[in-house]
Amino acid sequence: MSRATRNRRSFLRVGTASLFGVSLSEITSRLQAAGPVASEVSSKSMILLWLDGAPSTIDMWDPKPDAPDNIRGDFATISTNVPGVRISEHLPKTAEILNRCTLIRSLQHNIPEHGPGSQLMLTGHQPSPALDYPSLGSLAARLTTGTFAIPSNIAFHKPAADSAGYLGSAWNAFELENDSDNIPIGLSLDPSADVERFRRRVALRDRFDKQLDRLGSNGVADSLKQFQQQAASVLEQDTVRSALSIERESEAIREMYGQRFVFGRNALKARRLIEAGARFVTVGFSGWDTHSNNFTQLRNNLLPQLDRVVHALVTDLNQRGMLESTIVCCCGEFGRTPNVNGSAGRDHWSKAFSVLLAGGGFQEGRVYGQTDRLGHEPSEDPCTPAELSATLLKQLGIDTNQTITSSSGRPIRVLEASGIPVGSPSNTAANGFTQPH
């Protein structure tokens, strides 16, 4: 699939008359109000492990061992530490910590195409020509208070469809290259730099930077000013570089994440960024569009890395006492066909797939929903991307019923859907839910 079909902005933006602008003054006030220290009001964060290309979840989280050969696929299943729940044999480490996860096996939507499908999963909204919806990361950055000295919403190997939409580009993810081991130019001051001098220069710059203010209020100029202030603060406190410096972690921790792999290193960096105050970190991991050689690719390359990372994140966050406040969500744009095709691959399938959640106060060891015998469709508790998004946003402490006003004056409700009952136990009781047997 070429990138041509994968850019969310390839969809018409007609009707979203410049949405840049008005909301920017809000950024100013919000960011300034947040000040240099993290607020304690809403303390939850999220790491999104984005399996770009759409993972074959039938070979991972929802195996069908009793289905015919052409559906079952090559893999055997193993038991997990959640009684009665089996997953792929190539996810042995995750099987040991599944009791800390929530597995949703009944995701379903109607767009089996990468571009718009990603958009749907990342925003919780059907892509619309009239309005560009923001991704969850941008919403989290916009609707929770963060630390001024670190970007709120960060993405490694950003999914093409990830955008701030109607919130305006100021809320776009802070993009980091997939392989940012050599810290890219422009993320930190030279180690030999004189920080005192840097401050003096910034102060001088601020005195000169009045010319554009004289031109009156302008969206681009206002948000640029905000970025300039934040940039100086991030650099001065060197937050991004320190968070990316995984060599400061012990060998054991690095090995646990899989330091030979970019994905493992990025996941560890994500944890460090969250620790430093970021609210939402997306870690993109591509290669999941397995139209051919699905099983070889999964077995030799994709699953071993993913298994390590999921296990490491859950274990590590837990050891640091961060698991309760950090959601880990692992998903892609959709799943893949139950039927194996002629090239030992699986094609696009959005009618039934799984999403793995952990931490963040979700019910532990819970399996929500199930698919039919052959994995074609959910047979119990189907869950839409909108419901998943609502669930995640609520767990992040965001009121999905609130409205945001776009610069054209249009009030837009964050999300119409309500969440599924996998939240904290008290919510479950209220919803009258019981653990499946």
Added chain:
Amino acid sequence: MSFRTWCCALLLCLFGPVEQAPGQVPLPDGQTIESVNFDRHIAPLLSKLGCNAGACHGNSEGKGGLRLSLFGFNPLMDSRAFVDPEQGRIDVDSPEESILLQKPSAIAGHGGGQRFSPDSWEYDLFRVWIADGAKTSNSTNRSLTTLSIEPNWIVLREQPTRLQVWATFDNGEREDVTCFSSWRVTDESVCAIDEQYWVKRKAVGDTYLVATYAGQPASVRIVVPHAKVKRPNQSREEQSDNLIDRFILEKLQLLGMRPASICDDATFLRRLKLVTTSSLPNPTETQRFMGNMNEHKRAMEIEKQLADPVHADLWATRMCEILGSRDHGVDLQASEPQYEEEWHGWIRQRFENNTPFDVLTNDILTATTRDGVSAAEYVSQAVKNAQIASVEQLSHYDQRPTFDWFWKRPRVNEELELETLAERVSAAFLGVRLQCAKCHKHPFDRWTQDDYRSFANCFSQVRFGLSPELRVALADKLQQQRDRAQSGEPTVRVPALREVFVTNSAIGLRSASNQVTLPAIPLGSKQELNAGGDRRVEFANWLIDRENPFFARNIVNRIWAFYFGRGLVDPVDAFSAANPATHPELLDALAHEFILNGYDVRKLESLILNSDTWQRSAQVSESISNDDHNYACFSLRILDAAQISDSLACALGIARPSAASLPSFLARDESLQPYFKVYSRPERMLSCDCERIDGPSLRQAMLLLSDPSLERHIVGAANRLVAELPIPNDSSEMKSWKSKVVEQVFLRTLCREPSKKEYKIAVRAFNEQEEIQRMTADLLWSLINTREFSTLH
């Protein structure tokens, strides 16, 4: 309105709903429907109510067992779905019991919620249709030709205005379809439309109201002026002979918006150089220009910059973006420098010569690799070329008459990616985004799947590979070499060759509905292209015809967008009745002018750059705040990757080739790479105009603050500057020396002289610092990190 319906309306107003005759349905606009018809009434209502959207019953799987055609492209299928006796959706004997009524009115549970209430006219309409026997579609009767809104444009002052939508059919019938149309106001902060189709003002501004009926959109422009109309005498600045200014000012006056004044000379020169040659004026240029008393100096400078070779480079890059130069199918490494240079070079050559745009377009769209040379001759030439160093060979590509690179996008078996190609031609040369119609009827434009496929078939003859002629010629050549080898003569290597050629055995795409191969028809045309010969020639003739509604408007709009940051139609590749231009008359006039001038791009650019509209200052006043498309002031924007790189090079005297002249997407120069990554540099892959980054970002700001190689250049520039202006021995001259340095630093970075206040700030900073070079570097650094430096304003 007939007397009778008028009476009905009056009665309704006076006494509320009255018992109407069975079979009649009164509509909210006062009309009454005498007999309900599926095609006229039910089908458009399904679209209006959203029943046939992709998320509802329009889904390919349907919803809740009911499947409708997506956006209602197939009324017959939809009506059959309703009356299918096995589904039991309707009950003719007791219509109220029909599921078709109970679900959408939420009497029975409906996944899509309540679409209308049981006491609504919509309910009545469905009820009467069922009671009348639920007759299915008979859509062959007539088809919709035009949809229009009356009045066709509105100035909303205090009083609300009422709208009507009229549909005209091919059998001559004309019908008021107001109640059956769906409505959308593009900017809802300006006005609102109520259920009785009255439009009411909300805030000053202008917007469009788009009505859609039976898949066809129509729009009406709505201008909401300041309530108290102030008509001050026009100042001199608000009068102009420039065609552009006339239209822009006319609308601004209507809105009661006061345009900003014309920008000063220094601002003008910087702005002009950045947009035309991606560079900054040096201090001498700025001062000379400011001191020049010639009243035509701006016009002269514009001509000079447009003729600069870098300007042609800029155009080459733009065209590479528009044409998607890096998307080359499966087996070509489009990122190979040679390919990128050939792309860029051929186009640059055309813009350097100011080739008329219709000629350029024709040379792209009808390109073949051999350009009429015989296959044997072509093979001989290729054999000869293979023996010469490849560097020399590529320098000849720009001499080729036609541009075959556009067509080298192989898929399998020498065929091209027909769909992508069609979308690309459509977006690049017509300004129409066709993508949606690939899979279903375009949701807010008139294009159907068959329109899309017929359009694609215009290009179905094109192949990239071995043509039969080339195959024979190659075989001959190889045989010749074998013969030579046998007789002991020296031989040469025969290179592998492929070419863009046209085949007559092409099979085109089939219709979505009946699998019949569709004829090749350009978009919106009725004329089939003949199968004989190269259809692209016919296509190009159709395209560059003066009467073609798309071609000139598209390129004129794109040129407008290069200079103003947004198109008159925006996005630039989204021409559609549902996305009208902000200044339709201006767009028409510019297109007309462009054609009259023989598709002369430079002349049009000159017209734009010479307008007051383009030369306005970026000053935002109270009356124009929050307006981004009436051009009352210059709209400020972030520099793109090449502009910021070249600005830094100009300001600091960095010796490197202009970034704007680079043919490649990526920079080989390491110091440029971070800038190419975080500032806007379209990838030249997608067929739509959506690769640009519009807004600023945190990483841009961080990069300028912390780039170590930039720091080295700043230090170097500071040292050179101080060396050029030797420090006086006499301390009494120190003051004037400092003022000189400060002035130089401002001129180099911000391309203007410092204000008194800025001068004071700078001098004070100097007085606090001992080391002159160090302070000069700090000053350079500070100014480079102002917003003024990294924006076009």
